[in-house]
Every structure is written in structure tokens, then in C-alpha cells.
Amino acid sequence: MAEKIKAFFQKKKSDTKFKMAGKGYKLTESSASSSKSNASDVPRPVKRAEPTTEAKVAGQAALARLESKRTDPKKFNTSYAAIQAQVKRELEAERKAAAEGTSKEEATPKERKIPQEVEANPLLAVRGVYFRCPIISDEVLTRDEWKIKIRQFLYEQLNHEEAGLTACLIIHSCNTGKEKIEQCVETICKYLENIVNNPEEEKYRKVRMSNRVFQDKVQPVEGALQLLEAAGFEQVKLMHQDEEEDFLVWRPNKSSIDHVQMLVDALRTADPVKIELDRNLQVLLPSQAAKRNELPPVFFTMTLEEIKKEQQLRSEAIAQSQILRTKAMREKEELREMKKYRYALIRVRYPDGIMLQGTFAVYERIESVIEFVKENLVSDEIPFILTTPFGYRLSDEDHDKSLIDLKLVPASILNFNWDTEILNAKGPTEYLKDDILCLIQSA
Structure with missing residues (x-):
């Protein structure tokens, strides 16, 4: 462990020299590839409940796909087809339930309901916010x-x-x-x-x-x-x-x-021993994403009671004043609202309906989200585009903007598509890696 502490201070000295060396340049290919390989070692969520039947089916399908690739690469890809069929059935069930004026729970057989821990809130998108500390352990x-x-x-x-x-x-x-x-x-x-x-x-x-x-x-x-x-x-x-x-x-x-x-x-x-935010990666089916949409208290800089009280006072004040607000006033109020949050929950929705979920700090750059998406794709060399809920297409100019700057706090869904303009062709129909698809489960 003494070697780790020595290395910690050696890295600190190297970073100081690097910052004093003047204007920087892009990292080399070797360093970029090494960071990519480290990033691809994706952690599983920390706390999980027993998967539902539908989640087990989807997971087994992904595993079957892995096995089929090992034994016979020419064999028909039944596993991904099974997942797509599962997603399609869920989307159809949701549309049917909405048309009949019933909830998704009523339209779904009882045996497929998601089991929950007694003490846990079944509506929480995540159980908490988790961290890593490489200098000490991989926990x-x-x-x-x-x-x-x-x-x-x-x-x-x-x-x-x-x-x-x-x-x-x-x-x-x-x-x-x-x-x-x-x-x-x-x-x-x-x-x-x-x-x-x-x-x-x-x-x-x-x-x-x-x-x-x-x-x-x-x-x-x-x-x-x-x-x-x-x-x-x-x-x-x-x-x-x-x-x-x-x-x-x-x-x-x-x-x-x-x-x-x-x-x-x-x-x-010296600096404090740093802890790194863990992405708490999860892969969700549409039905899971629809149910699990609340954030735990740790996402807030204030307690829930303080937020509710402030919101109530503000609503009363607006109702009483009935004054017209300028665009600048509205933007200032939106920014003040977003500063109540420490973390942001980002979900990336793929054309097949599956969602990739990760946790980010609110002041992290959107570039971190793009890297997160790349790490989990079947191929990180195929160009893709991400679109915000407001229809705004993220570009290279946005890479240095924070999640707050792009109004993606406290939670947001980004739509994923292959960049067909650059490809000059239709992209693959598969999106996430096999080992990531295996993480489809119920929390």
C-alpha cells in the first residue's frame, strides 16, 4: 500500500508539471485506447432485487446470443430477436392499456409484476448514488x-x-x-x-x-x-x-x-483522496423505465421537505402576483431550480425501445455521457447522434457544456440513432454489447 501512496504523490507532481507545460494537445492513441479498455469494464448495479420473469427471459436471451456466437457465428441470431419481440410486446401492451383507459399494471398478468423489497420504494429509478476509489480498492x-x-x-x-x-x-x-x-x-x-x-x-x-x-x-x-x-x-x-x-x-x-x-x-x-462517481449502469425495458422514475433524496442538495415547502411558497407567490415573466426571468428561475440537484440521471433510448441508464454529476460535461454511450455500444467506431427531449441534436460544439447548461438536470432521456448521413447507409439493428444486454433486470 505504501507504493500506492507514493504513486499518488508522483501522479500529483506529474499533473503539476503537465499543467505548467503550456497549451495541451490531444492524447495519444495508446492512452485513449487504454482508457477505453478500462472504461469498458462496466460495473453492475450495487443493490439488486430478484429479477422478474420477463427480465430473466431477456437476460437468458442475451446469454444465448453469446453462446451462439462462440459455437456457430453463422447461426440465426434468435436472442436479439427475442429481446426485440419482448420490447414490441410491451410497447403494444402499453398502447392497448392506454386505449382502454387502464394502467399498465392492470394489462399485465399478475405473475409478471416486479417484486420489490419491503423497505424500498418501487418507483425509485436508482437506490442511491455510489462511488469508487481506485487508490484503495475496486469496491x-x-x-x-x-x-x-x-x-x-x-x-x-x-x-x-x-x-x-x-x-x-x-x-x-x-x-x-x-x-x-x-x-x-x-x-x-x-x-x-x-x-x-x-x-x-x-x-x-x-x-x-x-x-x-x-x-x-x-x-x-x-x-x-x-x-x-x-x-x-x-x-x-x-x-x-x-x-x-x-x-x-x-x-x-x-x-x-x-x-x-x-x-x-x-x-x-496534496489533495483529498478522490472518490469517483460510479455510473451505476442499468439496462431497462420500456415497462421498467415507465415505472421507475423517481429520484432518491441523495440527488438533492436540499431535503425533500425543504424542496416541497419552497415550491409551495413559490407557487403561492406566483399565483398572487400574476405578473408576466420575461424569457430571462424564466431561464434564471430554471437555473435556480436545477441547482437544487447534485446528480443527474441520464437515460439513453435506443430505437428498439431498450434504455441505458447512468448517473452523472450535474456539472459533468456532456462529453462524459457520449463516452458512456460509446463504451457500451456493439461498435464504438460507428458514428451516432444523440437528441435531447427538446429535439436538439448534440454536436461537437456541445462537448464542453455541462448537463446543467443543456438543461438535462435532474433527469432526462436522450434519443439514440446511428448517423446515417455520415454512414451513407442504414446502421446496424443491434446497439448494446452482449454483456450489457445481460444486465436487463428488475430493480
Whole structure:
């Protein structure tokens, strides 16, 4: 694990040099292909209930397709035909139910209803928001679970050779409050830089622990004492104004000037241990997508009660005022509404009716969604187009725009089609990879 921490700081140094090198250029083919291969290793959703009969049929069909490709590539593709037939039956059932004025549940046989956990809301599109932390493990956990796991991991590494670098990460990762962390970092760096710049001065080798600055800015911060210890300080009793007090004293035999300078650099450049948003990839049949359309509370920056109360007050105010609003006023209000959300649920609907679902941060660029779609296609070399619910076709100019900029928050459906203008022909009738189709299930 010490190697991982070393690599973490080495990458930080490389990133800093890269940013200082001037205007950047496109990544090489090798790096692009490696990132693509990593991205294609798609995680399954974290929490799943028992699949329904229809989901099992669709999954078995996808598996049958895989087997048929291994044994006889010329064999008729019955698996994909089965999935298409399943989707077609569902769409016809929905149209029939709508025509008869009945719900989809009434039109569907009872044995095909989706089983739900007793405590779970059956209307939720996802059970939560999940993350990964590559520096620690490949697990997929919630943010709160990762906070606990990251703290445990870092404290376990304190007994290894890179205790100083680990303490830097503890300071940045295990404390809350940006100002509190910055003040601690500046104070510790001042202690250490005094030693580097004045190695023979006795007064710079001692820190009185009852000092107000130390008490307020250093001691309350997790990892601060461990960093000073790794830098060569030890706690001793010394006389001060005729009283014995606790001091931290730097010992040259426990560290070196070069090591102290390295810790200063590491402390100033360190970032918290990053967690990456997991896409929580799901593949949905039309009936599943129609039922599961509510977002869990973790998607909001406010509680549901606060949102409902604010919405009620706003509706009352609008009803009372009855004033006409300009386009600029409406856009400003829409933006304010979207800022209530942390995450966005994006569904990509394919011509065969199947939907691919992923979770994104609201300030992620639409380019991330396009890459997500590419990773799961049967061929990422065939050009395609995505169209927003408003009929707007996404282009290269939109790649740097965020989901909020494109008004795709908190949830949106993008329509997928092959780009026949570039192909000069009709695209394939298959869209998702076999292993992705196997994920068709009921949540």
C-alpha cells in the first residue's frame, strides 16, 4: 500500500508539471485506447432485487446470443430477436392499456409484476448514488461508506514507511472545513520551513504545545501530530517560565533536511483522496423505465421537505402576483431550480425501445455521457447522434457544456440513432454489447 501512496504523490507532481507545460494537445492513441479498455469494464448495479420473469427471459436471451456466437457465428441470431419481440410486446401492451383507459399494471398478468423489497420504494429509478476509489480498492460504496473506509485505510498506513505522506493525506481527507485545513497546512509548513532555512537555530526546533496558535490551528486537525512526528519531532517535557510544559522538539537523528522539505512540498500539493462517481449502469425495458422514475433524496442538495415547502411558497407567490415573466426571468428561475440537484440521471433510448441508464454529476460535461454511450455500444467506431427531449441534436460544439447548461438536470432521456448521413447507409439493428444486454433486470 505504501507504493500506492507514493504513486499518488508522483501522479500529483506529474499533473503539476503537465499543467505548467503550456497549451495541451490531444492524447495519444495508446492512452485513449487504454482508457477505453478500462472504461469498458462496466460495473453492475450495487443493490439488486430478484429479477422478474420477463427480465430473466431477456437476460437468458442475451446469454444465448453469446453462446451462439462462440459455437456457430453463422447461426440465426434468435436472442436479439427475442429481446426485440419482448420490447414490441410491451410497447403494444402499453398502447392497448392506454386505449382502454387502464394502467399498465392492470394489462399485465399478475405473475409478471416486479417484486420489490419491503423497505424500498418501487418507483425509485436508482437506490442511491455510489462511488469508487481506485487508490484503495475496486469496491462500489456510498459516499459515507467511503469516508469511513478511507479513514481506516490511511490510519492503517501510518505504521508503514511512508508515514509522512500518509499523514498529509489524512490532513486533507479526514477533516472538514477548507479554511481550517488551510490554516493547519500553513502553520505546519512554517514550522518545517523554519527548520529547512535555519537548520542550526535551536529556537526553530521547538514548538510549545500550549501555544495558542498550535492549540487552535494544529492540534485539533487529524493527522497534524502524526505529520510532525514523521518529520522528526518528538514530544518532551521542558521548562518554560519556571514551569514544565509539553514541547515538540525536532531531532536531526530522526529525520533529514531533505525529508522535511519533501514533506513541505507534499503537504502543500496534496489533495483529498478522490472518490469517483460510479455510473451505476442499468439496462431497462420500456415497462421498467415507465415505472421507475423517481429520484432518491441523495440527488438533492436540499431535503425533500425543504424542496416541497419552497415550491409551495413559490407557487403561492406566483399565483398572487400574476405578473408576466420575461424569457430571462424564466431561464434564471430554471437555473435556480436545477441547482437544487447534485446528480443527474441520464437515460439513453435506443430505437428498439431498450434504455441505458447512468448517473452523472450535474456539472459533468456532456462529453462524459457520449463516452458512456460509446463504451457500451456493439461498435464504438460507428458514428451516432444523440437528441435531447427538446429535439436538439448534440454536436461537437456541445462537448464542453455541462448537463446543467443543456438543461438535462435532474433527469432526462436522450434519443439514440446511428448517423446515417455520415454512414451513407442504414446502421446496424443491434446497439448494446452482449454483456450489457445481460444486465436487463428488475430493480
